[in-house]
Amino acid sequence: MTDFGVYTKPIAELFADAALPAIDDAGIANDEIDAFYFGNVLGGATTNETHLAPQVASYIGLTPETSVQRYEDACATGSLALKHGVRAVETGDHDVVLVGGAEQCTPKGTGIETSEMTRIFGSGAHKQYEQAPGMTTASVFALHTQRHMHEYGTTEKHLAEVAVKNHYHGSMNSRAQFSEEKTVEEVLDSPIIASPFRLLDCCPFSDGASAVVIVSEDAAESYGVDPIDITGISHQANPVPVADQPNPPSTDMVRRAAQNVYEQADIGPNDVDVAEIHDCFTGAEILALEALGLFEDGQAGPATTEGRTRLDGEMPINPSGGLKAKGHPIGATGTAQIVELTEQLKGESGDRQVEDAKQAIAHNVGGMTATAVVTAMEARA
Amino acid sequence: MTDFGVYTKPIAELFADAALPAIDDAGIANDEIDAFYFGNVLGGATTNETHLAPQVASYIGLTPETSVQRYEDACATGSLALKHGVRAVETGDHDVVLVGGAEQCTPKGTGIETSEMTRIFGSGAHKQYEQAPGMTTASVFALHTQRHMHEYGTTEKHLAEVAVKNHYHGSMNSRAQFSEEKTVEEVLDSPIIASPFRLLDCCPFSDGASAVVIVSEDAAESYGVDPIDITGISHQANPVPVADQPNPPSTDMVRRAAQNVYEQADIGPNDVDVAEIHDCFTGAEILALEALGLFEDGQAGPATTEGRTRLDGEMPINPSGGLKAKGHPIGATGTAQIVELTEQLKGESGDRQVEDAKQAIAHNVGGMTATAVVTAMEARA
Numbered sequence: 001m002t003d004f005g006v007y008t009k010p011i012a013e014l015f016a017d018a019a020l021p022a023i024d025d026a027g028i029a030n031d032e033i034d035a036f037y038f039g040n041v042l043g044g045a046t047t048n049e050t051h052l053a054p055q056v057a058s059y060i061g062l063t064p065e066t067s068v069q070r071y072e073d074a075c076a077t078g079s080l081a082l083k084h085g086v087r088a089v090e091t092g093d094h095d096v097v098l099v100g101g102a103e104q105c106t107p108k109g110t111g112i113e114t115s116e117m118t119r120i121f122g123s124g125a126h127k128q129y130e131q132a133p134g135m136t137t138a139s140v141f142a143l144h145t146q147r148h149m150h151e152y153g154t155t156e157k158h159l160a161e162v163a164v165k166n167h168y169h170g171s172m173n174s175r176a177q178f179s180e181e182k183t184v185e186e187v188l189d190s191p192i193i194a195s196p197f198r199l200l201d202c203c204p205f206s207d208g209a210s211a212v213v214i215v216s217e218d219a220a221e222s223y224g225v226d227p228i229d230i231t232g233i234s235h236q237a238n239p240v241p242v243a244d245q246p247n248p249p250s251t252d253m254v255r256r257a258a259q260n261v262y263e264q265a266d267i268g269p270n271d272v273d274v275a276e277i278h279d280c281f282t283g284a285e286i287l288a289l290e291a292l293g294l295f296e297d298g299q300a301g302p303a304t305t306e307g308r309t310r311l312d313g314e315m316p317i318n319p320s321g322g323l324k325a326k327g328h329p330i331g332a333t334g335t336a337q338i339v340e341l342t343e344q345l346k347g348e349s350g351d352r353q354v355e356d357a358k359q360a361i362a363h364n365v366g367g368m369t370a371t372a373v374v375t376a377m378e379a380r381a
Numbered sequence: 382m383t384d385f386g387v388y389t390k391p392i393a394e395l396f397a398d399a400a401l402p403a404i405d406d407a408g409i410a411n412d413e414i415d416a417f418y419f420g421n422v423l424g425g426a427t428t429n430e431t432h433l434a435p436q437v438a439s440y441i442g443l444t445p446e447t448s449v450q451r452y453e454d455a456c457a458t459g460s461l462a463l464k465h466g467v468r469a470v471e472t473g474d475h476d477v478v479l480v481g482g483a484e485q486c487t488p489k490g491t492g493i494e495t496s497e498m499t500r501i502f503g504s505g506a507h508k509q510y511e512q513a514p515g516m517t518t519a520s521v522f523a524l525h526t527q528r529h530m531h532e533y534g535t536t537e538k539h540l541a542e543v544a545v546k547n548h549y550h551g552s553m554n555s556r557a558q559f560s561e562e563k564t565v566e567e568v569l570d571s572p573i574i575a576s577p578f579r580l581l582d583c584c585p586f587s588d589g590a591s592a593v594v595i596v597s598e599d600a601a602e603s604y605g606v607d608p609i610d611i612t613g614i615s616h617q618a619n620p621v622p623v624a625d626q627p628n629p630p631s632t633d634m635v636r637r638a639a640q641n642v643y644e645q646a647d648i649g650p651n652d653v654d655v656a657e658i659h660d661c662f663t664g665a666e667i668l669a670l671e672a673l674g675l676f677e678d679g680q681a682g683p684a685t686t687e688g689r690t691r692l693d694g695e696m697p698i699n700p701s702g703g704l705k706a707k708g709h710p711i712g713a714t715g716t717a718q719i720v721e722l723t724e725q726l727k728g729e730s731g732d733r734q735v736e737d738a739k740q741a742i743a744h745n746v747g748g749m750t751a752t753a754v755v756t757a758m759e760a761r762a
C-alpha cells in the first residue's frame with residue numbers, strides 16, 4: 001500500500017505505487033494474473049472518471065486477456081472486490097487475482113472543497129429519506145453512538161480513548177496520514193462535528209491506494225509464494241434507510257457477518273489475536289468490537305479506557321492506527337486492512353507487531369451502516 | 382424490463398418496475414433470492430447516489446441476508462453483473478441470483494443538460510489522454526468506423542441502413558424509446574455529430590431498468606421455473622487509451638470474447654439464430670457483426686443493405702430495435718439484451734419473433750471500446 005495522505009497524481013499512477021510492489025512481493029509476473037478487481041467509489045463524482053478498471057490495468061501492465069472490473073459499495077468497496085477475488089480462486093475460476101483500490105478524497109488531491117466533498121460522501125445515503133434532511137456519514141454513526149451511550153452508559157471520554165489509542169498506534173506506522181499522538185484532553189477540546197463526535201473522533205479525508213494478490217493453493221506452491229490463509233469472508237447487508245434498521249447500535253449485519261465468518265474459519269472471538277476495525281468514527285469502533293463478539297455489549301468503552309485494546313493489551317485493535325490515524329481513502333481501505341493483517345500474521349510489523357499473532361479479522365463497513373464485510377485470516381505454521 | 386424512455390421517479394422505484402415482474406415471472410419468493418447484483422454507472426455523478434445496491438434491495442423487499450452489491454464498468458455494467466451472477470450459481474455459491482440495472486441519463490430524468498451529460502458520459506475515457514482533448518463516446522466509435530470505411534469501403538449509406546433496420550424493428554417493440562420508422566434519406570439528412578455519424582446514427586440518452594433471475598439447475602426444477610440456458614459468457618478487455626489498441630476497427634477484444642464463448646457453448650457463428658448487438662452507434666453494429674464472425678470482414682455493411690440482418694433475413698440482428706431505437710439506459714442495457722433474447726428463445730416476441738430461434742448471443746461493450754462481454758443462450762428443447 002502507499003502511504004496514506006495527499007496525492008495529486010493521476011489515480012492509475014497512485015494505484016501503481018501500491019500494485020507493483022504487491023505483485024513484486026508475490027513474485028508473480030504480470031501476465032500470470034488472471035483477473036483484476038479494482039475498488040473505487042467516488043471517481044465519477046470527483047474527477048469524472050468511471051470505468052477505471054481497464055485503464056488502471058493497462059497502466060500497470062496487465063495483459064488485455066486479464067478479466068478486469070470495478071467494484072463500488074461505498075467504504076466496503078475494497079472488501080467486496082476481495083470477496084470476489086477469493087471466490088474466483090476458491091472455485092477454480094482463476095488461479096491468481098490482483099485485488100485493490102485507490103481513491104482521492106482530499107481537497108488538494110481532487111480540487112474539491114471540504115463542504116462539497118461532504119456532500120459527495122453523502123451519496124451513500126438514501127437520496128429521498130436521508131440526503132434530503134442533511135444526513136452525513138458523521139451524523140449516521142453519531143445517531144448509532146448516541147443510542148449506545150443511552151443504552152450502555154458509554155461516555156465521550158470512552159470515545160476519546162479510542163482516538164488516543166489509534167493515534168498512538170498510528171504514530172508507529174510510517175504509512176499513516178497522522179503521525180502525532182493525541183491526548184484525551186485534545187480530543188475533548190476539539191470542535192463538535194456531529195454530537196457526540198468532535199473533530200478528533202472523525203477519520204480524515206485521505207488519498208491512497210492498496211493492493212493484495214490472491215493465489216490458489218497450487219499457484220502459491222508453483223510460484224513459491226509465502227502466503228497467509230484467508231479462512232473466511234462474510235458479506236451482509238442492513239436495510240436502507242437507517243430508520244428501517246433493527247436496533248441500530250447493535251449493527252445487526254456485523255453480528256451476522258461475524259457469526260458466519262467464525263463458522264467458516266472454525267474459530268471463536270476468543271481466538272482472535274489482532275483485528276483491523278472500521279473506525280471511521282470512534283463510536284464505530286466501540287459498536288464493532290461488541291458486534292464482533294470481542295467484548296460484551298456495553299463493555300467496549302470501559303475496555304478501551306482500561307487499555308485492553310492497545311497494542312500491549314489482551315485484544316489489540318487497529319495496530320495500523322485504523323481509519324482514524326492511518327487514514328481512509330475509501331476505495332482502498334478494505335484491502336489496506338488486509339495488507340496490515342498480512343504483515344502482522346507474517347511477523348513483519350516492526351514496532352507495532354502484535355506478539356504471536358496467528359488469527360486475525362478485518363471488519364469493513366459501507367455506506368450508512370448498510371454493508372458489512374468481515375474477513376478471517378490465519379498465519380501459516 | 383421497463384419501457385425505455387424518460388423517468389423522473391427515484392431509481393429504486395424505476396428498478397422495482399423491472400425487478401418485481403421478473404421475480405414474479407420466475408415464480409420465486411423474495412426471501413429465496415440469495416444474492417442481488419445491481420448495475421448502475423452514473424448515479425454518483427448525476428444524482429449523487431452511490432452504494433445503491435442495499436437501498437434498491439430494501440425497496441424491492443429483499444431480506445438483509447441477501448448478498449447485495451453494485452457493478453460499474455461503463456456500458457458493459459449489466460453484463461458484468463450477469464457474469465458474476467452466473468458464476469455464483471455455476472459454482473454452487475448461490476442458487477438464485479437477481480441481476481439487473483437501472484440508469485437515468487435523460488435531461489428530464491436527471492435535470493442535467495445534454496452538454497453536461499455528454500461530459501459525464503466522457504468519464505469512461507482516459508482522463509489525461511482522451512478527456513483532455515475532448516474525446517466523447519461518439520468520437521471514439523467514429524474513429525473506429527472511419528478506419529473501417531477506409532479499409533473496407535464501408536459507406537455512410539451502409540451506416541444509415543443499420544439505423545433504418547433498427548428503427549424498423551423498434552417500431553414493433555412497445556418498450557422501445559422510439560416507435561417511428563426512419564428512412565435512409567432522413568438519416569443522411571440529419572446533422573453531423575462526429576463524422577461519419579449523424580444524429581440518427583446515434584443511440585439516445587435513455588432512462589430505464591431491466592432485471593433477470595439466474596437459477597441453478599436444481600432451483601429451476603424445485604421452483605418449477607421455465608428457464609432458457611446460458612451456455613457461455615466471456616469478458617475481455619482492450620488496452621486503454623484507444624491509441625494503444627491494436628488495429629481498432631477489428632475490435633480485438635470482441636474477437637477474443639466471441640471465440641471464447643463459441644467454445645464454451647460448443648457452437649459456431651453459423652449456429653446463431655438471433656443476436657442483440659451493442660449498436661450505440663450504427664458503425665458499432667457493423668464492426669461487431671464482423672468481430673463476432675457473423676459476417677466476413679468488410680461484408681457487414683453490404684449485408685445490412687441487402688436486408689440480411691433484418692427480422693426476415695438470414696441473420697436477424699437487434700430484433701428489439703437495439704440501443705439505437707429501443708434506447709440505452711447504460712447500466713440497464715446488458716440485462717435488457719438478455720430479456721429480449723430470453724423472450725425470443727421462448728417464442729414470446731410477437732410481431733418481431735425470429736422464427737425457430739434456438740441459439741442466441743448478446744454483445745455488450747463498455748467505455749472507449751475497453752470492455753466486451755459476449756453471452757451465449759440456448760432454448761430448451
